[in-house]
Amino acid sequence: MRLGLEPMRQACARFGHPERAFEAVHVAGTNGKGSVCAMVESIARAAGRRTGMFTSPHLCRFAERIQIAGQPIDDATLTVEPDGPIGSVGLHWTPGPRTSVILNFNHRYDDNFVTGNASYQIGPKTNVAASYTERIETSQTLFANDLNFLITDEFGNFIDARTAQLFALGGSAFGLTDQAFKLKRFETNLHAVRGRNTFDVIGYYETRDVESTDEFDTAGGGELNWGRALSRLTNLNLTFRFRDADFDVPGAPESQQIVGAGTSLIYHMNETLDGVVSLEYTRQFSNVPDDEFSEAVISFGLAKRF
Numbered sequence: 001m002r003l004g005l006e007p008m009r010q011a012c013a014r015f016g017h018p019e020r021a022f023e024a025v026h027v028a029g030t031n032g033k034g035s036v037c038a039m040v041e042s043i044a045r046a047a048g049r050r051t052g053m054f055t056s057p058h059l060c061r062f063a064e065r066i067q068i069a070g071q072p073i074d075d076a077t078l079t080v081e082p083d084g085p086i087g088s089v090g091l092h093w094t095p096g097p098r099t100s101v102i103l104n105f106n107h108r109y110d111d112n113f114v115t116g117n118a119s120y121q122i123g124p125k126t127n128v129a130a131s132y133t134e135r136i137e138t139s140q141t142l143f144a145n146d147l148n149f150l151i152t153d154e155f156g157n158f159i160d161a162r163t164a165q166l167f168a169l170g171g172s173a174f175g176l177t178d179q180a181f182k183l184k185r186f187e188t189n190l191h192a193v194r195g196r197n198t199f200d201v202i203g204y205y206e207t208r209d210v211e212s213t214d215e216f217d218t219a220g221g222g223e224l225n226w227g228r229a230l231s232r233l234t235n236l237n238l239t240f241r242f243r244d245a246d247f248d249v250p251g252a253p254e255s256q257q258i259v260g261a262g263t264s265l266i267y268h269m270n271e272t273l274d275g276v277v278s279l280e281y282t283r284q285f286s287n288v289p290d291d292e293f294s295e296a297v298i299s300f301g302l303a304k305r306f
Contacts (some may be wrong), residue, residue: 007152045070098122108136125193134184181210200225219245221258235266257285266303274303 012019025040027033034055041053051069058064066073090104098121106113117131151159185206192199201224208217221243228236241260247253264278276299283294 041067041070106134122192126191128188128190130186130188132184132186134182136182181208181215183208196229198225198227214250216248217246218248219243233268235268237262237264237266239263254291255287256291259283259285269302272305274305276301276303 025037027036027040037053037055041051045051051067053067054065056065064072086108088104088106090102093101093103095101099119101116101118103114103116106115113134115131115133115135117129119127119129121127183206185204187202187204189203190199190201201222203220203222205220206218208215208219210216221241223242224240226238230236239260239262241258243256243258245256245258247256260280260282262278262280264276267275269275278297278299280297280299281295284292286292
């Protein structure tokens with residue numbers, strides 16, 4: 001973990017300081033932040049300014065957090081206001097010393113669903129696992145989840161850990177959406193260590209059901225990772241990725257395929273300094289020509305650990 005605001009300052013600088021495109025008042029502290037924001041917003045609005053305000057947490061619904069000209073935005077994420085109990089009960093079963101199964105029976109508002117995961121230890125350094133999840137995704141959960149995948153590579157470039165693509169400020173994955181959807185995902189993975197070699201194989205299939213627009217999206221893909229310790233000081237890594245997605249948008253269906261590959265060679269110069277050479281390639285195909293792209297990144301540098 002890297003503490004401090006310097007990484008955020010660097011990110012803002014790289015994208016031309018978008019936070020400076022408008023006047024803002026940032027209120028921080030322990031108590032009274034919401035009241036201070038409300039007073040500052042009302043003063044600015046009384047002075048003839050067009051205002052926007054974001055506060056957290058909300059009282060009743062998420063849309064209360066965002067106000068324009070003193071009025072909360074419309075909550076278009078759900079066609080009906082959710083109402084009802086939320087609960088979950090689980091079962092952990094270990095039929096053998098190498099096997100673990102966890103099942104959760106969930107109730108959310110008027111919907112019942114099951115989630116769970118299972119793992120099996122094939123050998124001392126080999127295991128296989130599978131999981132099934134089902135949840136409601138909203139602007140809040142998507143944004144928080146996407147930020148978890150915003151990382152830096154060996155050279156300090158901001159990338160999406162899922163695709164290894166360079167972070168783009170206007171990328172839809174890191175934006176907010178006014179649509180909530182039900183996400184169902186099944187994933188399986190295999191991890192194995194054989195001598196100097198490490199193998200990871202991941203496969204998944206997921207569906208998204210957007211009730212407010214009748215959109216139903218599907219996606220499937222996988223990732224293959226291989227790492228080898230060439231010597232006590234040198235490591236080689238290879239990664240291959242594939243994703244096929246169909247977006248059933250009413251009136252404008254789209255199909256996308258993403259393929260990617262990457263390799264990196266790391267030399268441990270001392271306990272805190274590594275020399276790194278990496279190559280990443282990503283290609284996206286689509287039936288919408290404007291959404292097609294290819295990206296190749298070659299990097300050379302030093303990585304310092306503190």
